[in-house]
Amino acid sequence: MRESASWLAPGRVNLIGEHTDYNDGFVLPLAIEFGCRATVSPGPDGLLRFVSAQESEPVEVPVEGLAPDGVQGWAAYPAGVLWALGVDLPGLTVTVDSDVPLGAGLSSSAALTCSVAAAANDLLELGLSPRELVAVARKAENGFVGAPTGGMDQLASMLGEAGSVLFCDMRSLDVRPVRFALDDAGLALLVVDSNAPHRHADGEYAARRKACEQAASVLGVSALRDVTLDGLDEALAKLAPEPDGDVLVKRARHIVTENARVTDVVARLDAGQIREIGPLLTASHASMREDFEITVPEVDVLVEALLAAGAHGARMTGGGFGGCVIALVDNDAVAAAARAAADAAAAHGFAAPRTFVTAPAAGAHAVDPSGAEPPRQPPVDTNASGAPDAG
Template identity: 85%
Template sequence: MGMRESASWLAPGRVNLIGEHTDYNDGFVLPLAIEFGCRATVSPGPAGRLRFVSAQENDAVELRVPALQPERVTGWAAYPAGVLWALGLEDLPGLTVTVDSDVPLGAGLSSSAALTCSVAGAANDLLELGLSPRELVTVARKAENGFVGAPTGGMDQLASMLGEAGSVLFCDMRSLDVRPVPFDLDAEGLALLVVDSKAPHQHADGEYAARRRSCERAAHVLGVPALRDVTDLDGALAKLAQDSEGEELVKRARHIVTENARVTDVVALLDAGRVREIGPALTASHASMRDDFEITVPEVDVLVEALLSAGAYGARMTGGGFGGCVIALVDKDTVDAATRAAVAAAASRGFAEPRAFVTSPAAGAHALDGPDAG
């Protein structure tokens, strides 16, 4: 087959405005693509050989095509290798994959989804596979779940691939239906401030798996397919309280059910153009993650309190938890003061100095060259 010389795609990281841990409960999430992203270029290479190069890593990773099997590749290269595996091709040609990402690592901004989605898009173009953006989401998710072995719920890939400038993406994680919802901060004189706590992610994987197990057990006890299906919260909590793990299941389920309701409340406010009014839901989401889902750490709790004290309309941790970033909805002209308040609060507790930046919804993954360059 006649392959062109190369194909390049850019895919963004994401911030989740609200809807945390609801994705694997068939629930609702409201992410936005951010301006940080990963650029991937895929080009033909020597037959039977795959080469992975990252601007962020010293050494290239090389392997033979037959070695493309789950858990045979470790480290960062497992993500792009997983994408090539997830394409499911009978005869994969030799390829070189080069990536360059400015998504902060370990901040919970989905550097991995930016990586897998950009590689999937570029490989699709180079190999002329004709996959739709939806199908590329599936490929990227399969790479993380089936090859790397990371239990992501699919939100990150949807946001990276299908995000739109000026909008958050309302995702139903059961049907995978998505709808852009207007989130034009500039027009409102607002800013979304992202503050990376720099807290190390300790035990995050084991704790994530434990939360997922609790949610599945709660759904089983309640006799529903997923916690998304709970309609009578009080009745559900009373039933869960009878279980041997009652106290824990009550808390975990209460977070998921109330978080889904907060997502739909925020969507209704944004649809009505009442952007400032989403603040209390963001703050309530944080309290629920802190007290019921128990996934926050002192570093992020302190930042949320500081940002609210500095006049934020609402603030919450975003991402899977145990570190990562806090987001705050603030008036544009208070960004500097809010940032100073966050830095001072961290310093007063002896925490690492946080890094703050302002973001607004960016475009999703797109080609960087050729006829469909975006």
């Protein structure tokens, strides 16, 4: 066994396609410059040791005690990866260092699990493919941590490509890079972290998923992905008489129209019409606000401020109930848009947002175990508000 293996996996921004992943639908994420570096090395026999640059104390777990519910807190994620590998483990030390902001909806957990999965695969010479590592990382979150992620985050972190968004069919898990030529069009993707605390996110996420599954059952389909835009009115008419029919109607309408918006965005990007995706981003936010009911005042205010400042489109990104907003803006309007967001937050008494510009980055890749390559930083920080809260 080698001395160590180090891999870096990025967080992600979802350009469009929210809550469609667990409905077998379509998503369009991109890997970003924030990332987590994991180094896995041999350790004392029978012991798994987890160390984070963002935590004061290491966590130690006996190999024989590695089981769901046996590890709590941040260490459950890397521990879950080792469990999900499904192999006999030697003693190992896992060291992680991340600059993905926590709680911002940028998938710090996928960056963590994917980097650990790739480094462990490398060190132990398991020969798992990137797609198999996606399954390992997702199993760690679903089966060990108990987080009901739909798989999009892990696909983006493992398979992302610089310069492209990743068109993912979450039923087949087929992916296709789609060129996202921001610079060529004189555009920038501005990310605005609302710094809003997530409100009841876990329970609300589960409730949305349950409602989608209930709607699919009533309609006699395996998932809401099977309802077409042309058949939406008929489907909603079937849902309306059900108990909680008003909720089922709204949840289903969001998923069906969001899938259509994803494919429309892909068609426009394929045609080189990047500016024309803006209204679709904004329509996605309206659907998340009105039909899926996952936005909060902080992100709604930011979206409105960015649009008023001239953004071509803006929407919340991520699971909701807090987190980040993204906006498609002209390159020369980035600073003004960031100021408008900060001013709007201040006027409403909200926390000051943190803003940065991002672009599609490479997915998981090996890095120098000596630490010569630090975690990546965004190329532009529009307000220099300090180091991200990473874990």
